[in-house]
Structures are given as C-alpha cells and as structure tokens.
Amino acid sequence: MSCGMFIVLVLSGLRCSAFSLHVRQYYFIDEARTWPNAQKYCRRHYTDLATVNDVQDLEILADLTGSEENASFVGLHKSWTWSFSDYGDYHEGERAYWNWASKQPDHSNCGIVESTGKWASTSCKRKMNFICYNASETNILRRFVLVSDSSMTWLDAHAYCKEKFTDxxxxxxxxxxxxLETMLSGNAAWLGLRRQSWMWSDGSQPSFLPWKYHQDSKDYCGALDFGHGFHGLMKMNCDKIASFFCHSDPQRRHLVQLKLATKGSPVPRDPAVAASVMNQIQRGLEEKGASKDVKLSWRSFSKEETKQESAKELKKCV
Structure with a gap:
C-alpha cells in the first residue's frame, strides 16, 4: 500500500457580509413568481434572492428596473426556527426536516404538532398540551416528554420546558x-417552532431596513417599491406573484490537500475511480454543511507549487 498527496480545488461563493464590498452582481428577473419560487430560481441560476446591505445596493437595484412599476421581491423574509438550537438553527428552504400540513404555515406565529403528525401554525396565546425535549437522555426516543397541561400558552410551555428539561x-x-405522533392520543401539542424576526434569504441578519412606510400587515416577505420617486422596502404576501432580484457572489478557490492510501498509484488514473473519489468527497462536504453548488476538481501539483499556492491562499480574505 502506498500513500500520495493530491490537491482538490474547491470553488464556493464569497460571503463577506459584515460590510458591503459591492462585489456582488445583481440581476432583475422580470418574471412573475411567488417568493418561494423566486428563491428557488435565484438559488438555481445565481446565488440567492438579493440581499440589500446599504443605500448603494438600493440604488443599484433601482437602476436595474428601468421603470416605476410594481414592487419586486428581494430576499427579506420572516422564517420559522426552533427555540432549541444546540447545533445551530436550520431554516425553511434549507436541507432540513419540515412536516407542515397542507396550506401551512399560515399567518400565525407559533407551531404545533397535530394528532396526524403534521405541523400547523396557530396563535401563540392558545392553551394546550406541549412536548418538552430532554437533551440529557441518552435514548433519543425517550428525549421527548409529553406534558398534559392544557392551560399553557406557547410562552408558558417554553418557560416550563426550559426549567424542567432542556426546551x-x-x-x-x-x-x-x-x-411524537404516537404520544399525542388525538390531541395537538406545542412544539418549539416559532416565526422569527426579519432575515435575508442567505441567512444573514439585516442591518439596513429602509421601510418605505409603516404597514400593520401579516405579510412575511419583503419587496422593493420604487414608485413615487422614493425607494424603500415594503411587506408583501409571499404567495403573491411579482418580479424579483437575484444576486451572485464571486467565487473563491480553496486548496484542500488530502492524503490517499492506495494499493496502486497514489493518484487515481482511471477516470471512473477519480469520479468515485470526488463523489465521496462531495458527499462528505455536504454532510458537513457545504452547499450543493460547491464545485470540486482535480489538479496535480509539485511540492514547490503546493507551497506557492498555499502561500497565496493565506493572503486572501476568508
């Protein structure tokens, strides 16, 4: 068995969102879609629905439309999250488990599991049984505890679970x-699901929200309105169809040096073998949280070239 070194080039999007670098490219898509479908379109063809970090970004988007017609979706929305986030939250639209019933969630802000096992949203002020989570229990199926106390609102149940268990x-x-479904016996119960505050589709928190005017509405998606000579954000129904803005981030290159132990040549020569190895690496990266748009490629380096490329990488913004 022999060992060999090879280099994998990893191309991914640059996301330095602490401040606006104005290196993003914005695109106006003059097609009417709902916010979720617009998000899918942008993630398929670009990086994501547009994120607006400052006035300059706002002006760039305004210049792209060339008109003062209807408002256009951007990446701003209120999504659902869990009160317990031991491993970091995942959000709706990402690769995670969601089990909403048909036409759910609606405009309510707290989540329940129904007797069918499906989830629904409802008023946080309703009173019902609830299910706590006990992270100290080693048997994962015993970590859930049904509390049969129908006198508690979502906030009351949350406080109880935090005090007695984990969340x-x-x-x-x-x-x-x-x-959970087998525990319910025909009754719904609170889960740790709650609609969170405004955030961008790419997962970043807003630091710039130029609302055009006050709206006391239960619309949970954001759009840019360029009418009447003043640009600003407005709330819009996520199921309404409208044009939208996407953005793309410049790619950056990561050099990942791996060591292979093989019975033959240390560098795969057979294209089928090389493809199989790359697929395994790709799956491993995705399991660690990398997005599916990360691209991998082979490249052979001499020892001197490896040192030079590694030195270049250290000089880049990571």
Missing amino acids: LARVENQQENKE
Whole structure:
C-alpha cells in the first residue's frame, strides 16, 4: 500500500457580509413568481434572492428596473426556527426536516404538532398540551416528554420546558416525528417552532431596513417599491406573484490537500475511480454543511507549487 498527496480545488461563493464590498452582481428577473419560487430560481441560476446591505445596493437595484412599476421581491423574509438550537438553527428552504400540513404555515406565529403528525401554525396565546425535549437522555426516543397541561400558552410551555428539561421539542427527522405522533392520543401539542424576526434569504441578519412606510400587515416577505420617486422596502404576501432580484457572489478557490492510501498509484488514473473519489468527497462536504453548488476538481501539483499556492491562499480574505 502506498500513500500520495493530491490537491482538490474547491470553488464556493464569497460571503463577506459584515460590510458591503459591492462585489456582488445583481440581476432583475422580470418574471412573475411567488417568493418561494423566486428563491428557488435565484438559488438555481445565481446565488440567492438579493440581499440589500446599504443605500448603494438600493440604488443599484433601482437602476436595474428601468421603470416605476410594481414592487419586486428581494430576499427579506420572516422564517420559522426552533427555540432549541444546540447545533445551530436550520431554516425553511434549507436541507432540513419540515412536516407542515397542507396550506401551512399560515399567518400565525407559533407551531404545533397535530394528532396526524403534521405541523400547523396557530396563535401563540392558545392553551394546550406541549412536548418538552430532554437533551440529557441518552435514548433519543425517550428525549421527548409529553406534558398534559392544557392551560399553557406557547410562552408558558417554553418557560416550563426550559426549567424542567432542556426546551420545547425540536424535531429533526421522520422517526422523531413518528414518536411524537404516537404520544399525542388525538390531541395537538406545542412544539418549539416559532416565526422569527426579519432575515435575508442567505441567512444573514439585516442591518439596513429602509421601510418605505409603516404597514400593520401579516405579510412575511419583503419587496422593493420604487414608485413615487422614493425607494424603500415594503411587506408583501409571499404567495403573491411579482418580479424579483437575484444576486451572485464571486467565487473563491480553496486548496484542500488530502492524503490517499492506495494499493496502486497514489493518484487515481482511471477516470471512473477519480469520479468515485470526488463523489465521496462531495458527499462528505455536504454532510458537513457545504452547499450543493460547491464545485470540486482535480489538479496535480509539485511540492514547490503546493507551497506557492498555499502561500497565496493565506493572503486572501476568508
């Protein structure tokens, strides 16, 4: 068995969002879509729905439309999250487990699991049973505790679970959801789901929200309105169809040096073998949280070239 070194080039999007670098490219898509479908389109063809960091970004988007017609979606929205986030939150639209019933969630702000195992949103002030999560329990199926006390609102149930256990229940897969379903005995119960504050589709928190005017509405997606000579954000129904803005981030290159132990040549020569190795690396990166748009490629370096390329990488913004 022999060992060999090879280099994998990893291309991914640059996301330095602490301040606006104005290196993003923005695109106006003059097609009417709902906010979720616009998000899918932008993620498929670019990077994401547009994020607006400052006045300059706002002006760039205004110049792209060339008109003062209807408002256009951007990446601003209110999504659902879990009160317990031991491993970092995942959000709706990402690769995670969601089990909403048909036409759910609606405009309410707290989440329940129904007797069918499906989830629904409802008023946080309702009173019902709830399910707590006990992270100290080693048997994962015993981590859920049904509390049969129908006198508690979502906030009351959350406080109770935080005091007695770990938090309200967080469900991460179908097996866990099935366990909850068997516990309910025909009654719905609170989960740790709650609609959070405004955020951008790329996961960043807003630091610049130029609302055009006050709206006391239950619309949870954001759009830019360029009418009447004043640019600003407005709330819009996520199911309404409208044009939208996408953005793309410049790619950056990471050099990842790996060591392979093989019975033959240390560098795969057979294209089929090389493709198989790359697929395994790709799956491993995705399991660690890398997005599916990360691109991998082979490149052979001499020892001197490896040192030079590594030195270049250290000089870049990471």
